[in-house]
Amino acid sequence: MFKHIHATNYGIDISRGRLDSFDKEIIKYAFEHKGRRVAVNIGCGAGKVSIILALIGFDVWLYDIDDLREYYARVGEVLGIENKLHFTRCDIRDMFQVSQNITRGAGQENVCAISVPNDIAIAISQRVLHHVPYPDAECVINGLYKNMIANGKLFLSVSGVECKFAGGYTCAREPIERRFCDVGDDGEIYSVYNAVCLYTQSEVVHLLQNAGFIVQDIETTRFGNHRVIVSK
Numbered sequence: 001m002f003k004h005i006h007a008t009n010y011g012i013d014i015s016r017g018r019l020d021s022f023d024k025e026i027i028k029y030a031f032e033h034k035g036r037r038v039a040v041n042i043g044c045g046a047g048k049v050s051i052i053l054a055l056i057g058f059d060v061w062l063y064d065i066d067d068l069r070e071y072y073a074r075v076g077e078v079l080g081i082e083n084k085l086h087f088t089r090c091d092i093r094d095m096f097q098v099s100q101n102i103t104r105g106a107g108q109e110n111v112c113a114i115s116v117p118n119d120i121a122i123a124i125s126q127r128v129l130h131h132v133p134y135p136d137a138e139c140v141i142n143g144l145y146k147n148m149i150a151n152g153k154l155f156l157s158v159s160g161v162e163c164k165f166a167g168g169y170t171c172a173r174e175p176i177e178r179r180f181c182d183v184g185d186d187g188e189i190y191s192v193y194n195a196v197c198l199y200t201q202s203e204v205v206h207l208l209q210n211a212g213f214i215v216q217d218i219e220t221t222r223f224g225n226h227r228v229i230v231s232k
């Protein structure tokens with residue numbers, strides 16, 4: 001049921017395989033959370049952690065540019081959570097009507113009307129945000145902040161300038177606002193074929209604090225991804 005063949009241009013969809021320690025943090029927090037149970041997953045892929053949240057009663061709103069409608073319909077049906085999983089195929093840059101001057105490839109037009117809840121308690125975005133230019137990432141993070149409840153938490157992981165696929169990343173020294181290029185040969189190993197904006201740890205902190213979030217925890221993994229937990 002969980003088999004999901006992924007278009008690989010945007011990196012490996014880890015969420016269809018193992019649950020890592022960050023996923024476990026999210027699940028632990030979700031179990032303890034009291035009040036409205038609304039979660040979003042931005043660039044969800046196969047979204048295993050989100051399926052677990054739906055199973056424990058969260059309404060989960062999922063967004064991805066990949067067409068995962070059938071996959072989530074099937075998961076919902078088999079697990080009896082079709083009324084808890086709300087998948088929308090879209091470009092995350094369109095979620096908060098923020099897209100400006102973005103050139104999309106064939107088949108990547110604005111493919112849907114996008115509905116985003118405004119009482120988000122848990123937001124998740126793992127291994128996705130570096131796939132959009134920094135000004136778009138800012139709009140997504142600002143939009144998320146506005147749509148979250150007080151004390152809502154965002155669990156974000158984003159790839160770093162020194163991550164394992166950044167060997168041929170020629171724009172690393174560009175200012176973050178203009179930093180967006182291919183990663184060179186290593187991209188093939190990790191299925192990263194499109195331009196990316198890779199971050200230093202302090203740039204991730206700046207992005208989140210600028211939106212108003214309070215950083216609670218940040219670490220950089222051995223792979224070189226920055227994992228951050230912030231609250232509103």
Ligand SMILES: C[S@@+](CC[C@H](N)C(=O)[O-])C[C@H]1O[C@@H](n2cnc3c(N)ncnc32)[C@H](O)[C@@H]1O
Nearest residue numbers: 010011012013014015043045064065091092126
């Ligand atoms: C490396 S996978 C990560 C999937 C999942 N979040 C995980 O934790 O493994 C990147 C995901 O981001 C999606 N993606 C990349 N750029 C996107 C965009 N601009 N809008 C929406 N989804 C995007 C891809 O389709 C893919 O599912």
